[in-house]
Amino acid sequence: MINPISLLSLNWQSYFDILIVAILIYSLYVWVRGTRAFQILVGLGALGLLYGISSWSGLFLTSWLLQYLLGIILLLAIVIFQPEIRQLLEKVSPLAIIRLKGGPVPRAILTEIAETSFFLADQRIGGLLVFPRATPISDAIQDGIQLDSLVTRELLVSIFQKSSPMHDGAVIIEKNRMTKAGCYLPLSTREGLPPKYGTRHRAALGICEHRDTLCVVISEERGVVSLTRSGEIETMTGEDQLRQNLESALLPRIRSKSSIKESVAQAIASRLNYRELMQKNLVAKFMALGLSFLLWFVLVGQQWSEISLTAVLEYQNMPANMDIVSNPVNEIQVRVRGPRGSISILTPDQVRVMIDLNNVVPGSQTIDLTEDNLRLPFGVETTFMEPRSWTMEFDRLITRRLIIDYDLIGELPEGLELTDVVVDPPSIEFPGRENELKQIKQVITTPPIDLSQITDSQIIRTNLKIIPSLPYRFPTPEVMVSLSLMERVIPEEDSEQPLSENDEGLSSSDAPTLVRLVNRIGGVADNLPKNP
Template sequence: MWFQLNELVESIRVADLLDIAIVASLLYLTFVWLRDRASRSLGIVACVLGVIFLLARWLDLYLTTMAFHYGSVGMLIAMVVVFQHDLRHGFERLASSRWFRRSHADLPCRKIVDTITEAVADMADNRIGALIIFPGREPLERHVRGGIDVDGKISQQLLLSIFHPKSPGHDGAVLITQNRIAQLGLHLPLTTQLSQIHDGGTRHAAALGLAECSDAIALVVSEERGTISLARDSTLTVIEPADVAEHLRAYFCEQSGDGCRNRESRRVDWLTKLTAVLAAVTLWLLFAYHTDTIQRTLVVPIEYRNLPATLEIDDPKPTHAEVTLSGSEPAFAVLNPRELAVSLEVKDVNGRRVLSWQTEPNLVNIPRELRVQNMSPETVIVTLREKPNSHELAQ
């Protein structure tokens, strides 16, 4: 075992480490995307297909491997059609990742959080229905409809007046962003998970519907029961008025990306990174790491370049050469035989009529990992002669 491990360490190259790092980064982004509840079904399908493919390669299941090989394009198109909503949601999450997240000035301060908490608690005590949404990093334009632009300063009195039963916009949602009341009277998508709503009404269905298709959160006040609910990550939870501020600060802290995420979030993130690295190493060991050296003989063309216009090569002239290459299977995988050629420069003749070249130094487009074992012919010798109409061409 130690011998095999030592052999593995000695054979690994810088290019292999770079290869593993790139794949691990792509897998990490994919895992973060699929970790979202809205993309869970797509993640399950992708994982099942991946496991089946790996087992087929490991167990040499010829028919299954051929099915993946020839049906991969069809399966990809089918997954794009079936999971187009999840794919669009996933790309929105990647586009709104931490590299593009909002600045600290966009996040509500402690005073504003306290003002919202007091207003929500007051509405719950007086059985006034309310729906307040706070956007995350993902854009909401695709999910909301209607609305009236307000751009008003946040205050308890203004929130109470907006959701007063006799106010024209009390049935819609209020959007709070950049420390301002941005819009009121918004219409949100309704959820289909009626089991989570229980005795809730349209506001609860709208809050949960938005939480299912975005990373925004919503506070809902029930006018029938006087309870406060929080919709986040496709779940609807009843919370106490005293806990509203804590939930809001935790959410805004997570959005800020200042390292103030809770221990569970950091643990999940590190676990995701570790899983991505282990998966990348496993894929490299299965498909890229090969200790066996193989040889292949290829027929490559011989091309003559920059031949003076007044000269031509006398027949017979060599047109092809046989080259035997050695290397690993992954090295041959990146080789394109059509790009191989023996390229001979005929310029700078200087009056000579017989020219010769070594073929191996003039073999082009060979991957660095492959070695030339043999070439036939080793030397190309040609005779030049003047074209019959060379004097006319010279004039």
């Protein structure tokens, strides 16, 4: 099946390829238009179009028969169009493109030919003069009498007299010599020529179509002189016009060694007529361009190739309260197949692999990768993916609030009593994964506060320490611990009576423990829900 490719996705090489084919198609059209070969080529094009339609629609038997039939017809076409193919190869030869124009025919002889041509036209005497240029014509002409004589008016008139046995043939002029007379030329097979053109005109067109020549045709019936070149006939209005055209086509230009490059460039530019390129046969040129695009899509689009690449894995629709615990798979090895035109411009960014995590739950879960998870350009399909499945760990994201404990060591100096310890803030919230937060047993201040170094009430800046120590990282801001001290007052009567072993009560060393217990009970009470 044909897979169309977006024009915007083609690279410059593809556009250049299409342009070259369009030029070849248009050149082929110009070469065969008006001939029987054009009808044969139209038939071949119709068979090719039928083959493309049958391949696209899945008619396997029809496409198979047409495929072999086209192969046989193309082989026969090479045999049938052997002269035309040889002519085409001669025209595209580099020697023909950069040739030095024609043989060096002297200017005096060209003037003599122009005057003689219009003299014959006035006398209603027909004639045909052929000037070979870049390619030889010996194999394209028949019969002819060898002359090898100077070009003179009297000789030309005597040759083309009706009583002359050579008047129906053509005269071949090379340089300043008439080499042959009474030559028969191949007639043009072009259709649609005006009825006014007789055998001489068709012979002149025929030799110009087969070889690179210039012909002067004198019409016997109408008394008109015409110049034929490059398959076109132009009527001359006078001797001066004919002489100027002959001189521009046959006189050599004086060139120095240093100007060879300029002469080659001028020869190529003379063949590339930009005005004709932009204004002539626009319909045929656009049709050739459209046919070139169609051939590119049909032929290149049906040639499939494969490529391996690494695609980035995208995780989508992750719930806000879930997180990935295990190391995720980030890359997928993919092998894709498609039309050569699509594969040649394919980049890893155009191959997207997406996993939907909308329905994940806490715990282990197996992720399966299928073709539905891939997003590929149109006309491209996948043949291999690795890995196809893997296991991932997920956990719920929560926030846990814990009371901050303070750590006191040592004893207060004698005569001081700890009345209050306040931690600001008294508790802290830890955001994170649920299983990780459950492992936290206690949060205390660090480093421990040494009471033996405390002499008055003060506020101490401390950090926090999580117990037990975990490999996970949690936010641990600084906290302020406020210590309130007062001087201890001992009554005199109490100081004179020592305590016995049976006396009940707390000593001064037990005060910090009592304060800490009261604060923890108060902190727990603050976090309990209150009834309205």
